[in-house]
Amino acid sequence: MSADEATPRETESLNKSLFTLKIVLLSTVPIILFSIISITLLIYKMHALNNSVENTTGSSLNIIYTKMLEVKSTDISEKVLFKINTVLDELNILRAAAQQLIDKKASRDIDSEIKTNPWINHGFVYNSEKNWSNLAKSETNISLSVWGYLHDAVGSINRATQEYVALMSPIQMLMQVIGENGVDKGWYYLCGPKETPVMIMTPWAQMPEIFDRLYPGHNAENWWDHFFPGVVEAWNGWLATPDFAIGNFRSQVTVTPLYEDAGGTGLMVTFFAPLWNAARTANFGTAAVDYNIKNILDIVSEEKIGETGFAFLVQSDGNVLGVTDAIAEKLQLSRSTGEATGVAISRYTLRDSRLPELADIAKNIGGVQNFATYQFDDGQENGQFISIKRMLGHNAWAGNGPTITKEALYLVAIVPEEEVFQVKDHILGRINILQRDTLYSLIAVSAVLALLSISVAVWYALQNTRQIRKMSRGISEVGQKRYGMSIDIVAKDDLGELARSFNQMTQDISTAYRQLENYARELEDKVKERTLHLEKANEELQKISTVDGLTQVYNRRHFDKRLEDIWREYARLQHPISLILIDIDYFKRYNDNYGHQSGDTCLCLVAGVLLEHAKRSSDVVARYGGEEFAVITCDTLASTCKLAESMRLAVQSLAIEHAASEKGIVSISLGVSSILPRADGDMGILIKNADMALYESKHNGRDRVSVRLIEPAGAASAAKDAPR
Structure with a gap:
C-alpha cells in the first residue's frame, strides 16, 4: 500500500514514530560520533604503541636473554661449586689432621x-x-x-x-x-x-x-x-x-x-x-x-639450556670438560691424547676448534672475569650464541715440570641464535595478544560507556516528551474507539491544559458510544451464532466431500485428487509411487446370502484392516467403488507387494463367514502396479496396470496378490483389450 493509500491512524502512528526518532537522534548522534572518534584514536594510539613495543623488544631482547643465560649459568655454577667445595672441605679435613700430626x-x-x-x-x-x-x-x-x-x-x-x-x-x-x-x-x-x-x-x-x-x-x-x-x-x-x-x-x-x-x-x-x-x-x-670428573659433568649436562642448548666446562687453557662426541663434532673439536710421565691425559681443546670464530673466543677466555657473551658461526651458516661464566680460580699443574699457574674453570653455554629468535617471536606474539586483548577491553569499556550515555540521553529526551507521547497514544486509543480512557497529565504547561480538554472530550464521547456498543454487541452475538452454524455445516460438507460415509476411508473423488497431487510431487522428486486395487471376492453373493446390512459391516471391517496396514502419512486408502478399494503408497514395488500380501492375510485372519465362497470365509484379491512418474506422463497407466493385475488375481482363483509391471506402449495396448 502506497503512502497515499495509508489510513489516518497509520499516518498518525508514523508521524509519532518519526517525532520520537528525531528526538532520540538529536540526543544520541553526538554521543555516537564522539564514541567513534574516541575508539578510532584509541586504535591508532594502540597501533603506534605496538610498533614502539616491537622495536623496543627487538633491540633489548639480547640483553634479556643474556641476563637469563647469566642467571642460568650462575645457578649451574653454584651447584658445581657446591660439589667441588664439599670435596675440598673433605680434603681440608684430611690435610688439617695430617698437618696437626706433623706439627x-x-x-x-x-x-x-x-x-x-x-x-x-x-x-x-x-x-x-x-x-x-x-x-x-x-x-x-x-x-x-x-x-x-x-x-x-x-x-x-x-x-x-x-x-x-x-x-x-x-x-x-x-x-x-x-x-x-x-x-x-x-x-x-x-x-x-x-x-x-x-x-x-x-x-x-x-x-x-x-x-x-x-x-x-x-x-x-x-x-x-x-x-x-x-x-x-x-x-x-x-x-x-x-x-x-x-x-x-x-x-x-x-x-x-x-x-x-x-x-x-x-x-x-x-x-x-x-x-x-x-x-x-x-x-x-x-x-x-x-x-x-663425571660427578661434576653430570650436573652440567643434566641442566637444560633453553630448548636445544647445551653446556660444558672449560679450563683456562681451553681444555674442554664434559662434551659428548656429538657436541665435539658440532664444535669441530678433535680429541688429543698425551702422556705426562706415566699419567694418560685425554682432552678436547676449544682453542683447536676448526671454527675460526670459536677458536678466537677460546684464546681470549682468560680475559673473562665474571660473565661474557659472544656469537660465532657453526660452519653451516647457523649462528650460535655462546656465554662464558667464570666459576672459580685454582692452581693448575701443567703436567710436567715445576710449573704451577693460576688458572680458572669456566662454564660455557651455547644456544642456537634461531632459538633466541623463536623466543623473540614468542615474546612479541604474547605482547601482541596482550595488546589486542587490552584494545578489545578498552573498546568494550568505551562501548559500554557510550551505551550508558546514550541510554541516559534517550531517557532524558523521552522523559521531556512524555506528555506529547501520552496524547499521541490517547488519540490512537480514540481512533480505535476506546473512549473510556484518559490521559495522565504530567506537564504543567499548555500541553497539560490541552490534555485536560482532551480527557473531557473523551468522557462525553464515551457515554454516547457506550450505548452504541450495547446495540452492536447484541448484533454481534447473533452474527456469531449464525457463523458457528455455518462453520459446522461447512465442516460436515467437507467431510462428506472427501470421506466415504460408510467405511470412513477416503472416497473416489478425494482419491483422484490425491493421486494427481502425489503424481506431480513425486515426478519432481523422481521417486516411485505404487497403487494397490482391492476387490472383495464374491461380494455380490455375500450380499445376496447375508443381506446388505451384513455386507456394509463386511465393507467396514475390510476398510479397517486396510487402514491399519497403510498407516504411513503418505499412504492413501480410499473406497474406489462398490466392494473395491484403492491404496496409494509412495514406495517401491517390492515393499508395496509385501504390504498387499499383509493386507490379504489380515483380511483372511478376520475369518468372516462366507458360505457362497470356495474358501468359506471372506477374502480379497489384490492387483499391484508401480511407476516412476513423469511430469508429462499419464497416471491412467498406473491405474490401468493395477486394474489388469487385479483381473489376473481374480482370473487365477482369487484370494491372491498379482503384480503388473509397467510395460512398453505396445504391450500395454494389448493388455487393454483383454477381458476382465
Whole structure:
C-alpha cells in the first residue's frame, strides 16, 4: 500500500514514530560520533604503541636473554661449586689432621699407644717377586703402598718410611670414616714427602700391582718424579715467595690435568693439598683426592639450556670438560691424547676448534672475569650464541715440570641464535595478544560507556516528551474507539491544559458510544451464532466431500485428487509411487446370502484392516467403488507387494463367514502396479496396470496378490483389450 493509500491512524502512528526518532537522534548522534572518534584514536594510539613495543623488544631482547643465560649459568655454577667445595672441605679435613700430626710432637706419640690396637696395625705383606709392600685387606679398608726403592736388600722397609707410617697411623680411622661416608669420590689418600712417598689410601687397593701393569718401571723410580714430576719443587718454590700465605689452604690446592684412572674408575682429576714440615721450610707430602670428573659433568649436562642448548666446562687453557662426541663434532673439536710421565691425559681443546670464530673466543677466555657473551658461526651458516661464566680460580699443574699457574674453570653455554629468535617471536606474539586483548577491553569499556550515555540521553529526551507521547497514544486509543480512557497529565504547561480538554472530550464521547456498543454487541452475538452454524455445516460438507460415509476411508473423488497431487510431487522428486486395487471376492453373493446390512459391516471391517496396514502419512486408502478399494503408497514395488500380501492375510485372519465362497470365509484379491512418474506422463497407466493385475488375481482363483509391471506402449495396448 502506497503512502497515499495509508489510513489516518497509520499516518498518525508514523508521524509519532518519526517525532520520537528525531528526538532520540538529536540526543544520541553526538554521543555516537564522539564514541567513534574516541575508539578510532584509541586504535591508532594502540597501533603506534605496538610498533614502539616491537622495536623496543627487538633491540633489548639480547640483553634479556643474556641476563637469563647469566642467571642460568650462575645457578649451574653454584651447584658445581657446591660439589667441588664439599670435596675440598673433605680434603681440608684430611690435610688439617695430617698437618696437626706433623706439627705437634704430642700427636706423634699417639701411634705408640694405638698401634697395639688390632684394628690399626702395620701388618705389611711383602711381595718379594715384585719388591713392594702393602697392607693386607681388612675391615679398615685402608691400603698402604710402599715402593721397591723404600726397601733394603732383604725386603725390609727403611727407617724413614717406617717413621712416616708411624706418624700418620692415627689418621687411618678418620680416612676410613670420611672415605666411606663422604661425597662420592675415587681415592682419598695421603702421599708422603719426596723422600718417603708412601700412599696411605682408602678404599683399599693393590695399587702397586695395578701400577706394575699400567706403568712399567715406576717401582724403581721416585713416585713423585715418575707420576708428577716437578710438582714438589713447585710447592717448595712457593716458600721463597714473599707474599705466600702458608696458612691459606684454598690458595694452595693444586689441580692436575685430566687422566684415565689407574684403578679403572674413569676420567679423573687430582686435588692436592700440600703438607709442610713443622719448620715450614719444605714440603712434607700432600693430602689428595682423586675425583671422577663425571660427578661434576653430570650436573652440567643434566641442566637444560633453553630448548636445544647445551653446556660444558672449560679450563683456562681451553681444555674442554664434559662434551659428548656429538657436541665435539658440532664444535669441530678433535680429541688429543698425551702422556705426562706415566699419567694418560685425554682432552678436547676449544682453542683447536676448526671454527675460526670459536677458536678466537677460546684464546681470549682468560680475559673473562665474571660473565661474557659472544656469537660465532657453526660452519653451516647457523649462528650460535655462546656465554662464558667464570666459576672459580685454582692452581693448575701443567703436567710436567715445576710449573704451577693460576688458572680458572669456566662454564660455557651455547644456544642456537634461531632459538633466541623463536623466543623473540614468542615474546612479541604474547605482547601482541596482550595488546589486542587490552584494545578489545578498552573498546568494550568505551562501548559500554557510550551505551550508558546514550541510554541516559534517550531517557532524558523521552522523559521531556512524555506528555506529547501520552496524547499521541490517547488519540490512537480514540481512533480505535476506546473512549473510556484518559490521559495522565504530567506537564504543567499548555500541553497539560490541552490534555485536560482532551480527557473531557473523551468522557462525553464515551457515554454516547457506550450505548452504541450495547446495540452492536447484541448484533454481534447473533452474527456469531449464525457463523458457528455455518462453520459446522461447512465442516460436515467437507467431510462428506472427501470421506466415504460408510467405511470412513477416503472416497473416489478425494482419491483422484490425491493421486494427481502425489503424481506431480513425486515426478519432481523422481521417486516411485505404487497403487494397490482391492476387490472383495464374491461380494455380490455375500450380499445376496447375508443381506446388505451384513455386507456394509463386511465393507467396514475390510476398510479397517486396510487402514491399519497403510498407516504411513503418505499412504492413501480410499473406497474406489462398490466392494473395491484403492491404496496409494509412495514406495517401491517390492515393499508395496509385501504390504498387499499383509493386507490379504489380515483380511483372511478376520475369518468372516462366507458360505457362497470356495474358501468359506471372506477374502480379497489384490492387483499391484508401480511407476516412476513423469511430469508429462499419464497416471491412467498406473491405474490401468493395477486394474489388469487385479483381473489376473481374480482370473487365477482369487484370494491372491498379482503384480503388473509397467510395460512398453505396445504391450500395454494389448493388455487393454483383454477381458476382465
